[in-house]
Amino acid sequence: MSEREPNFAESEKPGQIRAPFSSEQVAALNIYQTDGIFHPFTCGNDVLHDAQAADGQEQEWLLVATPEGWTCSSEACDYTQEWAWDFMADPMMLDRDT
Numbered sequence: 001m002s003e004r005e006p007n008f009a010e011s012e013k014p015g016q017i018r019a020p021f022s023s024e025q026v027a028a029l030n031i032y033q034t035d036g037i038f039h040p041f042t043c044g045n046d047v048l049h050d051a052q053a054a055d056g057q058e059q060e061w062l063l064v065a066t067p068e069g070w071t072c073s074s075e076a077c078d079y080t081q082e083w084a085w086d087f088m089a090d091p092m093m094l095d096r097d098t
């Protein structure tokens, strides 16, 4: 318990990792996204996707993990996100039968 750690407040949010992700992390994150056991990360670009939905393309736009971070699964969207929960990238995820 040190009060001299100026970075501690940032990291005390439980278990976040940040891009760049390793190839193992990317693989695990994408398994997590499609596993269906947990709710996956979805795109936060509501303005664009609400417009697509109004155009009859309503769907849940999942984020896709890349080494540089998350990108939207819609090619029309440039949304990115650079953090994930650390448990999402747990290599144990890769040991499961899918």
Ligand SMILES: [Zn+2]
Binding pocket: 043, 044, 045, 048, 049, 061, 072, 073, 074, 077, 078, 079
């Ligand atoms: Zn999107």
